[in-house]
Amino acid sequence: MKFRRFRAIARKEFIHIFRDPLSLGMAVAIPMLLLVLFGYALTLDVDNVGMIVWDQDETPTSRNFISRFGGSRYFNIRGYAQNYRDVVRALDTRNAMSALVIPRGFEGQIGAEQPASVQLFFDGTDANTATLALGYAEAVASEFSIEVLTRQLKMVDGRHMVLPLDVRPRVWFNAELESKNFIVPGLIAIIMMIISALLTSLTIAREWERGTMEQLISTPVKSSELILGKLLPYFAVGMFDVLLAVLMGEFLFNVPLRGSVVLLFIMAGIFIPGVLALGMLVSILTKSQLMASQMAMVLTFVPAMLLSGFVFPISNMPKVIQFVTYLIPARYYVAIQKGIYLKGIGLRYLAGDAILLVAFGMVIIFLAIIKFKKTLN
Amino acid sequence: MTAESVKNGKAVVVHNLERRFDGFVAVNRISFEVSAGEVFGFLGPNGAGKSTTIRMLCGILAPSGGQGTVAGLDIWTQAERIKYHIGYMSQKFSLYADLTVEENINFYSGIYRIEPSRKQERKEWVIEMAGLKEHRHSLTGTLSGGWKQRLALGCAILHEPPILFLDEPTSGVDPISRRRFWNLIYELSGKGVTVFVTTHYMDEAEYCDRIGLIYRGELIACSTPETLKKEYMPETVLDMQCDRPQEAMDLIEKLPAVREVALFGKGLHIVTEHSDEATAAIRSRLGAEGYHIEHIDVIVPSLEDVFVSLIETHDRMEKPLEEVKR
Numbered sequence: 001m002k003f004r005r006f007r008a009i010a011r012k013e014f015i016h017i018f019r020d021p022l023s024l025g026m027a028v029a030i031p032m033l034l035l036v037l038f039g040y041a042l043t044l045d046v047d048n049v050g051m052i053v054w055d056q057d058e059t060p061t062s063r064n065f066i067s068r069f070g071g072s073r074y075f076n077i078r079g080y081a082q083n084y085r086d087v088v089r090a091l092d093t094r095n096a097m098s099a100l101v102i103p104r105g106f107e108g109q110i111g112a113e114q115p116a117s118v119q120l121f122f123d124g125t126d127a128n129t130a131t132l133a134l135g136y137a138e139a140v141a142s143e144f145s146i147e148v149l150t151r152q153l154k155m156v157d158g159r160h161m162v163l164p165l166d167v168r169p170r171v172w173f174n175a176e177l178e179s180k181n182f183i184v185p186g187l188i189a190i191i192m193m194i195i196s197a198l199l200t201s202l203t204i205a206r207e208w209e210r211g212t213m214e215q216l217i218s219t220p221v222k223s224s225e226l227i228l229g230k231l232l233p234y235f236a237v238g239m240f241d242v243l244l245a246v247l248m249g250e251f252l253f254n255v256p257l258r259g260s261v262v263l264l265f266i267m268a269g270i271f272i273p274g275v276l277a278l279g280m281l282v283s284i285l286t287k288s289q290l291m292a293s294q295m296a297m298v299l300t301f302v303p304a305m306l307l308s309g310f311v312f313p314i315s316n317m318p319k320v321i322q323f324v325t326y327l328i329p330a331r332y333y334v335a336i337q338k339g340i341y342l343k344g345i346g347l348r349y350l351a352g353d354a355i356l357l358v359a360f361g362m363v364i365i366f367l368a369i370i371k372f373k374k375t376l377n
Numbered sequence: 378m379t380a381e382s383v384k385n386g387k388a389v390v391v392h393n394l395e396r397r398f399d400g401f402v403a404v405n406r407i408s409f410e411v412s413a414g415e416v417f418g419f420l421g422p423n424g425a426g427k428s429t430t431i432r433m434l435c436g437i438l439a440p441s442g443g444q445g446t447v448a449g450l451d452i453w454t455q456a457e458r459i460k461y462h463i464g465y466m467s468q469k470f471s472l473y474a475d476l477t478v479e480e481n482i483n484f485y486s487g488i489y490r491i492e493p494s495r496k497q498e499r500k501e502w503v504i505e506m507a508g509l510k511e512h513r514h515s516l517t518g519t520l521s522g523g524w525k526q527r528l529a530l531g532c533a534i535l536h537e538p539p540i541l542f543l544d545e546p547t548s549g550v551d552p553i554s555r556r557r558f559w560n561l562i563y564e565l566s567g568k569g570v571t572v573f574v575t576t577h578y579m580d581e582a583e584y585c586d587r588i589g590l591i592y593r594g595e596l597i598a599c600s601t602p603e604t605l606k607k608e609y610m611p612e613t614v615l616d617m618q619c620d621r622p623q624e625a626m627d628l629i630e631k632l633p634a635v636r637e638v639a640l641f642g643k644g645l646h647i648v649t650e651h652s653d654e655a656t657a658a659i660r661s662r663l664g665a666e667g668y669h670i671e672h673i674d675v676i677v678p679s680l681e682d683v684f685v686s687l688i689e690t691h692d693r694m695e696k697p698l699e700e701v702k703r
Contacts, residue, residue, distance in 0.1 A: 008487025012476065019475045215471035215532075218435045219488045220460045374457070376438045377398075 001224050009221070009229025013203070017233055027199055031191045031241045035248055038187050042311070044179035046132040047074050052096040054081040059107035065118070068144055069100065074136040087121065097123040098133055110148060173342040184255045185341035186310040188245040189271075189333040193304045194297065196238050196272050200279035201296035203230050204372070205289040217374040224369045231276050231365075238272040239265070249341075258344030267340065270354060271333045274361025275300070281368040304330040329360045388413045388540050388571035389434060393443035396429050403429040405594040406443060411573060411587075413539070416566050418585030419575040420684065426594040427575040428468055431544050434573070435465045448540055464533035468544040470525050474518030478509050478528060481517055482535065489536035503531030506561065523554025530561065534570075541565065543574040547581065559584055579681045590684060597687050605683050612636055612686060613652040614678040617659070618644040618671035625668055632658045637689075648686065 017024055051069060055062050069075040078096045081087045090096040099121040109116035120137055122130040146163070153161045174181045207213035216226070242265065249255045257264070279296045286292040306312060307321065308330035314322055325331045332353040339345045339353075347354070389411035396404040404426040411417040419427050432438035434447050436456030445452040448462040472481045482500050491499055504513055507527035512520060517528065526546055534541060543562075547555045559581065562572050566586075574585070582588050582602065589599040598609050619625050622645050629638050629647060634655040637648040649655035656673050663670055678686075 002490060004487050004490045008484050011487070012473065012480070012484045015476055015480060016473070210474075211467065211469040211471045212473055213471075214437065214467045214469070215465070215529075216488070217437045218460060218463070218465035218467075219485070220457065221488050374437065376432060 001222060001228075005221055005225040006229045006232075009226055010232040013230050013233040014236075017237065023199070023202070027195070027237045027241065028244070030198075031195050031245060032248065034191045034194070035184075035187060035245055036252075038191075039180065039184055039248075039253055042179075042183055042187070044128075044183070044311075045177075046129050046136075048076040049074055049098055049129065049133045049136075050078045050096040051075045051098045051100060052079050052081050052087055052090040053077060054083070054087055054099070054101045056104040057102050057106040061107035061110055062102045065102065065106075065144055066100065068140050069137070072136065072140060074133065075140075091121060091123050094123070097126070097129065098137070113152060180253055181255050182338055182342060183311075184249045184253050185337040186308070186334045188242070188249065189330055189337045190304045190308065190310055191245065192238065192242060192268065192272060193275050193308075193330045193333070194300045195241060196234070196275040197279035197282070197296040197300045198293060199234050199237060200230070200276045201283045201292040202289050203234075204280060204283035205287055205292045208287045209289060214376065217376075221374075223372045223374065227277070227280060227365065227368050227372060230280065231273060234276050235269075235272055238276065239268060242268040242272075255341065257341055259340035260346065263347060263350075264337075264340050267333070267336045267350070267354060267357075270357050270361065271329065271336075274329055274357065274364045277361065277364040277368045281364060281371060284368060284372050300330075303328045307331065308334045310334050329357060332356050332360075386413050387411065387446075387449075388415070389417075389445070389447050389573060391430075391434070391443070391445040394430065394433060394440055394445050395442035396426075396433060396438070397441045402594050404433070407589075407591070407594075407596040408443075409589050409596060409599050411571060413571050414566065414569050415586045416562060416572045416574065416584070418582045418588040419573065419591060420577065420579075420582045420588050420680075421575075421591035422577060425591045427591055428544050430591070431465075431542050431573065431575055434459075435463060435542050436460055437465075462538055462540055464536070464538040464541045466526075466529050466533045466541075466543045466546055468548070470529060472517050472525070472529055472532060475516060477514050477516055478504065478507075478520070479513045481528065481532060485532040485535050491535060499535050503528070503535060507531050522550045523557070526550055526554065526558060527561070530558070534565065539569070540571045541573065543572065545575050545577070547576065547578065555581070579679065579684065582680050588680075590687060592688055592691060595691075597691050598683075602680060605680065606678050610678050610683050610686055612648045612650050614676050614682050615647040615649060615652060615656065615659075615673055616641070616644060616676045617647060617673045619663065620669050625663060628662055628666060629659055632662060634658050646682065648682070 017027070053066055053069075055066060066077070070077045075098070078090070081090065081099075087099045087101065091099060099119075101119040101121075103117065103119070106116050106118070118141070120134075122134055124130045150161045153159070171177055204213075207216065246257070246261075246264065250257065278299070279292075282295045282299065283289075283292040286295060304310070307314075307317075307325045307328045309325070310330070314325050314331070317325070336350050336353050336357075339350055387410050389409075391410070392408045393406040394404060394408070395402070395406050407426075407430065419430065421427050429438065433440045433452060434445065436447075436452060436459045440452060447459045450459045450462070452459065473484070476484065479500070482503055486496055486499060504510055507524060507530070509520075509524060509528060512524065517525065520528070530543070530546065533543075547558055550558070555578075562574065562584075566572055574581075576582060585602065587599070587601050588605065590597050590605075598605055600609070622640060622643065626638050626640065626645060629635055629645070632655065634651055635647055635649050635658075639646050639648075647655065647659070652675055659673060660670065
């Protein structure tokens with residue numbers, strides 16, 4: 001490993017990047033585009049669930065009950081039905097995702113202190129939303145019941161009813177339970193994984209395809225000088241992308257950054273080299289730009305999206321899949337990102353993940369170096 | 378560096394060198410030596426195995442069999458050390474098209490770890506040699522063929538290697554640039570650099586101190602151009618000028634003493650084993666048909682004649698073998 005050769009490679013690679021508007025554009029535009037697309041599209045918040053109502057009772061009490069739904073931010077009354085056909089059609093055409101049917105005699109039953117029944121429908125094609133909406137609906141209904149109960153008790157013996165349990169939930173780290181607050185930090189991790197591997201997947205293959213590699217391998221250049229020399233400029237590009245992403249998180253998505261900014265960049269700095277080397281390894285093994293870029297996409301995108309714990313909690317996965325996630329570097333980086341952004345925790349808690357990232361990076365860089373051969377065929 | 382390369386005075390020694398690709402034999406057990414300071418031409422048609430040989434010698438392609446040394450270093454075990462002692466110019470232009478002339482030179486000067494004190498001097502030397510003074514800041518991709526090729530040569534000899542491998546350096550380059558390139562090769566050779574050059578241009582082969590003829594992976598002759606012409610050509614070549622040469626050719630072909638006839642310029646080249654007998658036969662046959670013969674002379678065969686003759690002899694010997702195989 002000689003510094004002068006390493007420097008010559010790094011310098012040349014910088015020139016390539018800055019002189020090729022396509023690769024530079026790709027390096028900067030793709031992460032921004034992905035962040036905007038996913039950041040806005042990938043919201044897991046459930047509110048404004050469309051609801052169609054068939055009020056057969058048409059009394060002040062039934063209207064009061066309906067207004068509880070209309071008044072909450074989780075439901076949005078889309079219209080009123082006069083029969084079951086209307087209800088079914090609204091659910092079929094996705095005009096509404098839920099339906100509320102209040103039978104005749106609702107007010108009467110409540111006035112007579114008898115349990116009144118109401119019917120709720122949910123569109124289960126989107127199970128996640130349906131589950132959440134169901135929870136909200138139950139909360140609305142039980143709140144209404146308690147209110148009716150207290151009023152009735154007060155009327156009977158004039159005393160104020162006290163509930164035996166007073167639950168005061170408080171959500172930590174993301175008090176508003178806003179999904180963008182945990183999606184954006186994870187998303188930055190996913191995007192950096194994809195873009196880093198994609199960037200370097202072209203470099204070695206391009207030299208083979210253009211014939212410049214044949215000249216280069218006839219010189220005393222070492223594999224390590226070539227790999228590390230090529231990594232450096234892309235590392236700079238990658239860190240620049242992280243900076244862009246963090247700025248977008250701050251000013252575009254208003255995601256609170258509770259932890260240390262310096263630590264955030266240090267962690268990016270230990271994550272990126274390994275993924276860059278992964279792209280390079282693919283490039284070395286395929287020797288074709290097209291193949292390499294496609295492979296890099298598949299190798300990073302799918303596992304990073306599905307197995308990193310970014311959207312789907314790892315603890316809910318089958319044991320075998322959970323084991324596989326340990327091999328995905330994005331898993332550690334997503335945890336680190338969420339930790340720094342939302343919990344504001346420091347190196348004391350993140351050291352384990354950080355060490356694994358460093359180990360992953362060193363293994364992949366080492367593999368790339370030994371897999372690169374200075375011979376044709 | 379030079380101490381090793383002039384050991385025994387041999388820059389390249391190859392014995393039974395072989396390379397196979399999936400059952401196809403690209404280089405078939407060839408043996409030859411190249412002395413230090415020589416301009417050695419490797420001559421052969423496309424696909425004969427020239428590039429494969431040169432790549433094995435440069436340490437960028439593993440041989441399938443045989444032995445070889447370059448600069449006294451073994452091509453099997455010391456390939457990486459060989460790379461310190463050689464300059465290589467591949468057949469395809471292989472500098473970076475999106476880098477300027479200067480940037481390409483700077484890159485290779487870093488790769489070869491030229492001393493900082495000599496860096497500038499070497500760079501200026503290459504730019505001067507390649508005639509690229511006005512183009513030092515031009516992107517290499519925009520240069521014409523002759524410039525590209527001289528720049529590639531310059532980058533391959535930045536570190537002043539004692540042995541230089543050039544793989545068809547002049548293919549696709551205009552005649553003036555070709556001549557200029559050969560002047561550079563002579564200049565390097567004058568400084569003691571061993572030059573191993575492949576080509577399929579016959580005239581270029583004449584410029585070499587020694588040439589090896591390679592055909593279908595086999596080295597069919599290896600000597601100086603003069604020796605090749607004298608010794609490897611058992612037949613004599615007659616140069617004949619007459620009227621209606623095309624029609625005369627048909628007549629001459631049928632004569633038993635004549636091996637081969639070919640149009641050559643305005644006249645004919647006739648290959649024969651017995652020149653006197655053939656001359657007499659041609660004179661009487663053409664005379665009877667009323668042709669006017671200007672002259673028939675025995676000439677020194679060109680390398681092209683030698684090469685064609687050697688290939689034909691080779692093919693004649695191969696054919697029965699092939700039939701047996703079937």
